[in-house]
Amino acid sequence: MLNKDFHTVLKKEVFQTLARCVDSLSLESYLVGGVVRDHLLDKEKAKDIDIITVGSGIELAKTVQKELPGAQAVQVFKSYGTAMVQWRDLSLEFVSARKESYSRDSRNPQVTMGSLEDDQNRRDFTINALAVSLNAKDKGTLLDPFNGLEDLQNGIIRTPLEPGVTYSDDPLRMFRAIRFAAQLNFKIEDKSLKAIRGNAHRIAIMSKERIVEELHKIMLTPEPSHGFLMLEQNGLLERILPELIQLKGIEEIEGQRHKDNFYHTLEVVDNICKDTQDLWLRWAALLHDIGKAPTKKFNSKIGWTFHGHEFVGSKMVYKLFKRLKMPLNEKMKYVQKLVIMSSRPIIIAEEIVTDAAVRRLVFDAGEILEDLITLCEADITTKNPARFKRYHNNFKLVREKIKEVEERDRVRNFQPPVTGEMIMNHFNLRPCKEIGLIKEAIKEAILEGEIPNEYEAAFALMIKKGIDIGLEAHGK
Numbered sequence: 001m002l003n004k005d006f007h008t009v010l011k012k013e014v015f016q017t018l019a020r021c022v023d024s025l026s027l028e029s030y031l032v033g034g035v036v037r038d039h040l041l042d043k044e045k046a047k048d049i050d051i052i053t054v055g056s057g058i059e060l061a062k063t064v065q066k067e068l069p070g071a072q073a074v075q076v077f078k079s080y081g082t083a084m085v086q087w088r089d090l091s092l093e094f095v096s097a098r099k100e101s102y103s104r105d106s107r108n109p110q111v112t113m114g115s116l117e118d119d120q121n122r123r124d125f126t127i128n129a130l131a132v133s134l135n136a137k138d139k140g141t142l143l144d145p146f147n148g149l150e151d152l153q154n155g156i157i158r159t160p161l162e163p164g165v166t167y168s169d170d171p172l173r174m175f176r177a178i179r180f181a182a183q184l185n186f187k188i189e190d191k192s193l194k195a196i197r198g199n200a201h202r203i204a205i206m207s208k209e210r211i212v213e214e215l216h217k218i219m220l221t222p223e224p225s226h227g228f229l230m231l232e233q234n235g236l237l238e239r240i241l242p243e244l245i246q247l248k249g250i251e252e253i254e255g256q257r258h259k260d261n262f263y264h265t266l267e268v269v270d271n272i273c274k275d276t277q278d279l280w281l282r283w284a285a286l287l288h289d290i291g292k293a294p295t296k297k298f299n300s301k302i303g304w305t306f307h308g309h310e311f312v313g314s315k316m317v318y319k320l321f322k323r324l325k326m327p328l329n330e331k332m333k334y335v336q337k338l339v340i341m342s343s344r345p346i347i348i349a350e351e352i353v354t355d356a357a358v359r360r361l362v363f364d365a366g367e368i369l370e371d372l373i374t375l376c377e378a379d380i381t382t383k384n385p386a387r388f389k390r391y392h393n394n395f396k397l398v399r400e401k402i403k404e405v406e407e408r409d410r411v412r413n414f415q416p417p418v419t420g421e422m423i424m425n426h427f428n429l430r431p432c433k434e435i436g437l438i439k440e441a442i443k444e445a446i447l448e449g450e451i452p453n454e455y456e457a458a459f460a461l462m463i464k465k466g467i468d469i470g471l472e473a474h475g476k
């Protein structure tokens with residue numbers, strides 16, 4: 001891993017090399033986009049360095065590649081007239097200054113060569129259109145035709161052109177606007193917000209993968225609720241995550257109200273972000289209550305219920321991941337498992353905790369146990385200070401109890417002390433359902449605390465259970 005200082009040194013070397021090559025080739029070139037923005041914000045985040053050249057950038061890429069020791073071979077993308085050089089952890093992207101025009105049903109522009117100004121015009125936001133000259137005559141000069149620097153200082157997201165044109169040209173920019181506002185804690189100017197609302201339907205032409213990429217970035221901000229609220233208020237969320245919109249609203253029947261599960265969910269997400277950087281745990285927080293909308297019922301005796309919402313929610317996770325082309329792999333299963341178990345520790349925290357209940361939780365949760373408790377703690381959003389304290393204290397007790405039970409009973413990643421093979425040998429059996437019955441009885445007895453998680457006790461129970469169901473020992 002490169003530390004920040006070393007990274008800065010590397011960048012400096014790149015900039016010097018670039019300026020030298022630009023000079024020797026007599027090209028007109030500029031740094032542009034994220035690298036300039038992040039530098040001005042005093043963030044050394046950008047690993048992508050975008051260089052625009054008036055004319056072809058491919059020759060510049062080839063020259064720079066030779067000058068940077070150990071740089072990988074130049075990758076040329078002929079149809080776009082762009083080239084890429086990877087050096088250490090930096091990606092240098094060389095593009096030709098261009099004019100672009102978009103067609104209404106595709107995000108892919110038709111590209112023609114243009115001037116620096118044309119290129120800046122077609123960029124998404126004023127803060128991303130800032131360019132720094134690499135040319136000998138004015139090296140280091142900031143070229144800022146749209147007052148992007150002022151917007152950076154004032155924390156404003158604004159488009160260089162009429163926002164309706166910018167967003168309609170490339171609807172992904174609606175997500176980018178909200179994502180940048182969320183990441184940088186900036187405000188999107190009103191005109192832009194209006195244009196986003198007017199163009200929200202255009203997300204139909206966007207690839208799901210790109211939308212999800214932006215959602216991930218919003219999810220990784222310190223308080224994702226800001227980004228999600230902007231998505232909701234501007235008509236995007238209902239088009240990508242309608243399940244969350246369904247959670248909105250408070251209903252009252254016979255004087256009984258339930259909480260607004262949409263705002264509750266966003267609070268849970270913000271809470272969990274204080275405790276974890278893990279993207280998927282954050283997703284689980286966002287989705288943990290989605291089953292509540294389809295399971296909501298009112299009963300005059302017990303009030304509002306959401307029976308089985310955890311199970312229904314976990315099924316919805318699959319559909320949602322599939323629809324958004326998110327990975328249907330162990331990440332999805334992890335989120336599903338957290339959703340399906342999301343109420344289990346709460347029940348334990350509310351009741352007098354028995355060892356057996358804790359053992360069952362540890363056994364069922366396995367690897368996700370800590371994350372599950374973290375989720376449940378984040379789920380405490382009560383505004384009643386006494387209750388807030390009591391719930392948190394209860395979870396502290398649950399954590400202590402888990403530690404105690406874990407040290408003693410080792411039920412996480414449970415491996416039965418008596419295996420199926422031992423049962424078959426002892427009773428001279430071929431594979432049959434009786435083996436499963438005995439194994440289940442042993443597991444249950446351990447989880448209930450009737451026997452310790454040890455070989456002798458489990459073996460004795462195996463014999464007893466075998467006799468109970470009419471088996472005879474093999475004589476070994």
Ligand code: CTP
Binds near residue numbers: 033034124173
């Ligand atoms: N850009 C644009 N419209 C888009 C995507 C990108 O105008 N839909 C322009 C912006 O000028 C942007 C530059 O291309 O600064 C580089 O894009 P990208 O690398 O995707 O974003 P960065 O701004 O570098 O920021 P981040 O890495 O955080 O996405």
